[in-house]
Amino acid sequence: NAGVTQTPKFQVLKTGQSMTLQCAQDMNHEYMSWYRQDPGMGLRLIHYSVGAGITDQGEVPNGYNVSRSTTEDFPLRLLSAAPSQTSVYFCASSYERGRGAAYEQYFGPGTRLTVT
Amino acid sequence: DAKTTQPTSMDCAEGRAANLPCNHSTISGNEYVYWYRQIHSQGPQYIIHGLKNNETNEMASLIITEDRKSSTLILPHATLRDTAVYYCIVRVADNQGGKLIFGQGTELSVKP
Numbered sequence: 001n002a003g004v005t006q007t008p009k010f011q012v013l014k015t016g017q018s019m020t021l022q023c024a025q026d027m028n029h030e031y032m033s034w035y036r037q038d039p040g041m042g043l044r045l046i047h048y049s050v051g052a053g054i055t056d057q058g059e060v061p062n063g064y065n066v067s068r069s070t071t072e073d074f075p076l077r078l079l080s081a082a083p084s085q086t087s088v089y090f091c092a093s094s095y096e097r098g099r100g101a102a103y104e105q106y107f108g109p110g111t112r113l114t115v116t
Numbered sequence: 117d118a119k120t121t122q123p124t125s126m127d128c129a130e131g132r133a134a135n136l137p138c139n140h141s142t143i144s145g146n147e148y149v150y151w152y153r154q155i156h157s158q159g160p161q162y163i164i165h166g167l168k169n170n171e172t173n174e175m176a177s178l179i180i181t182e183d184r185k186s187s188t189l190i191l192p193h194a195t196l197r198d199t200a201v202y203y204c205i206v207r208v209a210d211n212q213g214g215k216l217i218f219g220q221g222t223e224l225s226v227k228p
Contacts, residue, residue, distance in 0.1 A: 004159075033215070042203065043160065043218040058215065090159050092216075105152075105216060107159025 001026050004108035006091050012114045013081040021076040021111050023091030031094045032074040033058070033105070034066065036087040043090065049074055081115045088112050120204045125223040128198075134191040136222050138204030141185040147208045149180060150216070151189045153200040160203065160218075163189065194226045 007022045025032065033048040035058075045058030047066040055066050063085060065077040074093075078085060092105040121139040128134040140149065150165040164171055164178045166187075171178045177190040191198055203221040 035218070042201075042220050043154075045215060045217060048215050056215075059217065088157075092159070104162045104165070105160070107161070110157075110159055 003027065004091055004093050004106050006089075006108035006111050008111060009109070010112045012116065013078070014116055015081060015083060017081050019078050019081065021078070021089055021091075021113070023074045023076065023108060024072050025074075025091075025093040025106070026072065027093060027095070027106065028071060029093035029095040029106070030071065031096075031105075032068065033092045033094075034064070034074070034076045035090045035092065036060065036085075037090065037110075038087050046076065046089075078113075083115045086113060086115045120206055120219055122202075122204050122219065122222045124220070125225070127225050127227055128191075128194045130196060130226050130228050131193055134194040134198065134224060134226065136189040136191075136202050136204075136224065137186065138189070139186045140204070140206045143184050143206055144208065145184075147206050149178065149184075149187050150205040150207060151176070151178065152203045152205065152216075152218070153198075154203070154221070155197075155200040163202075194224075196226050196228065198224065199226045200224060 004025045030051050034046040035043040037043045044060045046064050049055045049068040052068050052071050089111045091108045094105040148165050148167050151163040152160040154160040163175050166178045180187045201221040201223050203218050
């Protein structure tokens, strides 16, 4: 298994541009999430999904859209990039292995985004 | 979800046990304690989780106090590769499996 993959690894955008960060997992996990991590900070939850067709907002959803048309893919769209969205973005997936084990999340390697 | 409090940073000598504390005094009876770590620039890695009983796996041990208001993650023989930020997270096991809320964590430095 490749696990959780993210593309691109690095991206530079100009203010106002839009783009999609890709996330895919090949473990048939039902849960997927997007986090952002600013320098020296912990991770903050942007959006998450409990299954195909179901998404919900996390702590910092503004400026981002998600959709989950398949179990495998969970893309994150930046609608109009702003310098405040400069961050490292991590995608994660998990599954209901048993009571309490649903939060054993597997993380991707991250996408480093700079907005100028 | 219950709030957690962790020290900002800790040091540990290589080969010694690293004991990382976490306070979660407002934890509810159906909330689990999870530990993750993040090695510099990488995605976080799951370590262990527990509800009431102490737990052990190949990476670490988790000791939860009887009143469940605090816990300690133990790395029995810390190595330089264990230098990382360690996150303690408290979460109810519902159907929101992707909704983990990370705090600031403890930056553990393992020194030779």
